[in-house]
Amino acid sequence: MKTSAATFVALAETIEARKGCDPKASYVASLFAKGRAKIAQKVGEEAVETAMAVAAGDDKALVSESADLMFHLMVLLSAHGLSLDDIAAELARREGLSGLVEKANRAP
Numbered sequence: 001m002k003t004s005a006a007t008f009v010a011l012a013e014t015i016e017a018r019k020g021c022d023p024k025a026s027y028v029a030s031l032f033a034k035g036r037a038k039i040a041q042k043v044g045e046e047a048v049e050t051a052m053a054v055a056a057g058d059d060k061a062l063v064s065e066s067a068d069l070m071f072h073l074m075v076l077l078s079a080h081g082l083s084l085d086d087i088a089a090e091l092a093r094r095e096g097l098s099g100l101v102e103k104a105n106r107a108p
């Protein structure tokens, strides 16, 4: 089995390769064809479904819905010319900065 990172890298490459493909032959291409607003809507729906899996106490559904959420988020990032590297860079920038300290330092 691939490592988590390798799986995300492979999926990101597949998503990029779907740009310009026939929307009838590819779900990713169909998302790109529908546009950013529709992809963002799908991200919102999958986030809600992820939360509902938690409310139902269903860990199997939590994994499945989280995968749907991550997948659609990666398509959304790609549609904006961004990638998981941008998210990793932002998380790296925050490394070591407690969320409690950051929140306390926010301008009122």
Ligand SMILES: N=c1c2ncn([C@@H]3O[C@H](COP(=O)(O)OP(=O)(O)OP(=O)(O)O)[C@@H](O)[C@H]3O)c2ncn1[C@@H]1O[C@H](COP(=O)(O)O)[C@@H](O)[C@H]1O
Binding pocket: 011, 014, 018, 025, 026, 027, 028, 029, 042, 067, 068, 071
């Ligand atoms: N990881 C995924 C993946 N996860 C979820 N999905 C699809 O996401 C959709 C979400 O289902 P929903 O019921 O929420 O949405 P829907 O009802 O079909 O759509 P709406 O009409 O509600 O908008 C389903 O069609 C899933 O099959 C995915 N589709 C593709 N991938 C990956 O993307 C690759 C490329 O896919 P294609 O572009 O289709 O070749 C695949 O090989 C996979 O690796």
